[in-house]
Amino acid sequence: MKFEQLKNVDLDRMNVLALGDRLSSAYQSIVEVTNLFGKLTYTSEHGFRDVQDFIDYLRGQTFNIVMMPNPYGNGRRLAIYRALKGMTFPVVVWDRGGLPDSWFFDTGFNADSESYRLLNWDKKLPIGADDEIESYIQHLKEEAFPLERQGPRVGGRALRKKLGLDGKKILFVPFQRPSDTTVKYFSGSVSSFEQFVSLIDDISNLLAIHSPEWSIVAKRHPLEVKNPPAGVIFVEDDVHIHDLLDACDAVCLINSGVGLLAAAFNKPVLYFGKTYYGHPKLNRKVETADDVVVYLQDDLFIVDKCTRNRLFFHLKNRIYSFGKSKMEIVKQKDGSLRNIVREIDFYDVKLPACVSKLKKKFSLLPR
Structure with missing residues (x-):
């Protein structure tokens, strides 16, 4: 009932x-x-x-x-x-x-x-809860429909090949809506959507110099009609968010709900804003473009499945x-x-x- x-x-x-x-x-x-x-x-x-x-x-x-x-x-x-x-x-x-x-x-x-x-x-789960959440996450990744309308799945490997990024590391940036409540009021060190776009440009330029093995792939919000003016690779509108999370090596965002989904795909998240899913074993708070590049140059932290399951259970x-x-x-x-x-x-x-x-x-x- x-x-x-x-x-x-x-x-x-x-x-x-x-x-x-x-x-x-x-x-x-x-x-x-x-x-x-x-x-x-x-x-x-x-x-x-x-x-x-x-x-x-x-x-x-x-x-x-x-x-x-x-x-x-x-x-x-x-x-x-x-x-x-x-x-x-x-x-x-x-x-x-x-x-x-x-x-x-x-x-x-x-x-x-x-x-x-x-x-x-963030506390020990009841007996059997880990299995329940692992099953839920698997269903979410394979069958559940995301919050916004998406195109058909093709898989992360096929997407990498289509983008010509085989052998490269991918930093995925899911852009939010400029008018989004969480962008306006919970953006942390980012004063505006426009500043976040500028930060992504800065990160792209820094990676080209210091870590050229990384490429930035972005997707605009499904309800927006124009790509933000960032000098990065934008995927087509119908590319499924799950394929992007499957294909990428890390995610960078303000505070998008994609940061929660990324944990289901075991992908480390670097976030600039204030989030409800923030935890040092799942993601990292960043303040500057340099912060992002330093994290990407090091061995990226591994998403802790125990902590992830506790959050999803909650x-x-x-x-x-x-x-x-x-x-x-x-x-x-x-x-x-x-x-x-x-x-x-x-x-x-x-x-x-x-x-x-x-x-x-x-x-x-x-x-």
């Missing part, structure tokens, strides 16, 4: 403030989940003059929880989210996860969430909900594409502890 894990949770007593438009695609897509709650009151973040106006409204109510889609989606929503977090008021946010069919309902968003603290997942069995999505690709004014989720048929739902352990109404006392 899709809601088996919630059978002992009394959701009828929940009084939830849902921030946003009830008829928006964001809320309509998760109606299976929102229908579980006893009472939902919808209100737009834009209906308040400022954050204090929202807090004053909240003080006069008896809501248990505030829920919202991606809290970084607009400035007003983000300000409210940060204010609620600062007051430790229970918040549930949701968005797509990093595994196929995955979604998260969490008290934080990606790298800002406590769910991904190493203390919460995501699959403790954090992520799973559901089949119906999506519509819409063309934007600038020619780029946007994936709009119209419906999610959940087959596994997990809600955070602030929902399952809530014993009473949470109210704000006047100052």
Whole structure:
């Protein structure tokens, strides 16, 4: 049963403030989940003059929880989210996860969430869990559909041959969307998408001088229409992300979810931004082009399968909900594409502890 894990949770007593438009695609897509709650009151973040106006409204109510889609989606929503977090008021946010069919309902968003603290997942697994996760990863690599639409598989070896890179080492760069929330707010030492493009150019030039056995192969995000202006090898749009991960020797990115998939392929990742999957046994944080080249010149670190399995177990069995999505690709004014989720048929739902352990109404006392 899709809601088996919630059978002992009394959701009828929940009084939830849902921030946003009830008829928006964001809320309509998760109606299976929102229908579980006893009472939902919808209100737009834009209906308040400022954050204090929202807090004053909240003080006069008896809501248990505030829920919202991606809290970084607009400035007003983000300000409210940060204010609620600062007051430790229970918040549930949701968005797509990093595994196929995955979604998260969490008290934080990606790298800002406590769910991904190493203390919460880097621990010995239950008996039999390693075999379970190894099987899951094998399925992910061979059969599962990635988050974005891809072309047919040809295999890493065939891709290397097609690119004329037999005998070369490949650094794969999966470019994200310039407008991506995680690029805008979690890019770490990279101040902008444009700076990351410049860094990749710098890395390419340095490798040509110091380590010419390396070539950089890149792919633009499937929903973008133009390649970033980097002087590297770009693959065709329909090249499958799994073939690229199979073919490459290492991956360099800001904080793309491809960094998580790379661990499934045992490929070392060098990342510039803030990630929810960061761990010294799986990947390395870098700050400059020189950092990247130094790592590539040395014997690259080996992805630790034990640590990888712990992370995947945590995501699959403790954090992520799973559901089949119906999506519509819409063309934007600038020619780029946007994936709009119209419906999610959940087959596994997990809600955070602030929902399952809530014993009473949470109210704000006047100052």
